[in-house]
Amino acid sequence: MVATVALAEVATGAALDIEQVSHAFDIDGAELPVLSDVSIAVEPGEFVALLGPSGCGKSTLLRLVAGLDKPKAGTLREDEARITRPHPSRVVVFQDPTLFPWRSVWDNVALGLEAQGILKSQRQRVDDALDLVGLSSFRNAYPHQLSGGMAQRVALARALVNDPKILILDEPLGKLDSLTRITMQAELVSLWQRKGFTTLLVTHDAEEALVLANRVIVFSDRPARVKADIRVDRRYPRHRGDPYLADLRRQILGLLGLDATW
Amino acid sequence: MSTYSLSDGLASGAPRLSRAPLLATWLRESGVGVLASVAWIAFGLSCLWWDDVGDWSRTHSLGIAAFVIAAVALFGTVGADYLGSAGKALHQRAPWLVALGAFLTLWEVATAKFAWLPLPFFPPPQSIIEVYTDDLPKLLDSVFASVKLQLGGYLIGATVGFLTGVSIGWSRAVGYWVHPVLRFIGPLPATAWLPIAFFTFPSSWSASTFLIALATGFPVTVLTWSGVASVSNAYYDVARTLGAKPSFLVLKVAIPAALPHVFVGLFMGLGSSFAVLVVAEMIGVKAGLGWYLQWAQGWAAYANMYAALIVMSLLCSGAITLLFAIRDRLLVWQKGTVKW
CATH class of the missing domain: 1.10.3720.10 (MetI-like)
Incomplete structure (x- = not known):
């Protein structure tokens, strides 16, 4: 089944090279290693899920990719250019929507364009991004008036308005109820297929990883190492009951040491 | 059926309620406003009824002003339905008007009329009004x-x-x-x-x-x-x-x-x-x-x-x-x- 390779239709995403990256935290003078010699090559437009036990260092890797922190060793490149600091071509959607409560929905989405000083000439992009997540009618609402799912959609619009080449998702659906979650998973896939950005998704839900990604990378316990790199060769939309996915899921849970529960 | 019993009861009870307690309803709605008017009339009377123990020039004007306020309170209460938000505001503040009128009456009597509180440390209301007009x-x-x-x-x-x-x-x-x-x-x-x-x-x-x-x-x-x-x-x-x-x-x-x-x-x-x-x-x-x-x-x-x-x-x-x-x-x- 070679034809089922499911890359996004229009690849405007960037390639991401993570080369022998190690990282550690300084906690009270002691060094706590969190990433150990991680190398991942992500192709433009790929949807890669990072899966691993809680606290293993997946989110740290995302912060490095975003350029929010610098690795202790190794390099990260976006299309050959070394990542040294944050850039709007790599936008993060965090587990909490972290909308600015003092800004209306529209102003929250406009944040990136405003920070880059291009809002005045490109206001249309904000409206488009709100349309994209279906929240145009909430443009004047304040964050405290939104439900959890709506807030996370606004956060998604705030990221997408910048036309990122790499979209970094740090468990963005982790705190949503299961129904909203399933809806938003489908939305994520369709957004990714339409926009073609490279996507990096941290999750600790194997099923979510398998429904969304074309590649699932399984990490070990802290310090995180790449334990397995699994291709998911299935067309979208995928079905949760698909025996192929169920088989992969069993494999992955086995890698995470949870095979007894399956 | 049990689901109908509630509305049946209300329907049959409504006509009985309507006539006799009309006065009671009116009093409950407007009683405080009328009371406010009474309190300010009392204040006006307390100004004018007795002679001042001291020499204050605004006693008479203050008494008249109190009657004016009493009249406003009364008409505002009676005509609340025609006054819109002003009537509503008055209705809300009526209890305070009662308290204020009563307090001023007491103050007037205790200072200017019978000097229960020692002068000049406790001046009557009219002497404070006098300050605002003369100074x-x-x-x-x-x-x-x-x-x-x-x-x-x-x-x-x-x-x-x-x-x-x-x-x-x-x-x-x-x-x-x-x-x-x-x-x-x-x-x-x-x-x-x-x-x-x-x-x-x-x-x-x-x-x-x-x-x-x-x-x-x-x-x-x-x-x-x-x-x-x-x-x-x-x-x-x-x-x-x-x-x-x-x-x-x-x-x-x-x-x-x-x-x-x-x-x-x-x-x-x-x-x-x-x-x-x-x-x-x-x-x-x-x-x-x-x-x-x-x-x-x-x-x-x-x-x-x-x-x-x-x-x-x-x-x-x-x-x-x-x-x-x-x-x-x-x-x-x-x-x-x-x-x-």
């Missing part, structure tokens, strides 16, 4: 002087405090140098500087402005600082990944996020600056309501003191109301803010 120019001058002094000092203190607070919260180097100074000098009551300020500054006015600014600046600085320092790092992360430069982080992230704290500081600063204003005016400045109070005391003009106190409390309350109005405008995004 108005001097009182207005004092109000103007106080407002000018307070406004100047407060604005300087709030601005400097805000800028200092943001700098300490943002820059480690500024924090290193300013924080110890703030800790050492800040808690000192601004009034403790009075003697020094009055001979180091070229004028008592500039000295008082400085002290008011100092009293305002300390709480504003501390709260702005803590506001900026407590801004969640997640907000900065979000802004940085979206391409924000440091100036954007300060102006569009740190400051708006800290604003609720800043307003608490502004509120506290306003309170303590009032105290400094009055003390400074009593001690050194030759104008303003504090000075007026002091001057009135010197002449044993107690009615003038009460009159000035009432004006002062209206001004302070008005200033705080204004501050809260500004806050409510700027912080519409906040839910459940403190009421004033």
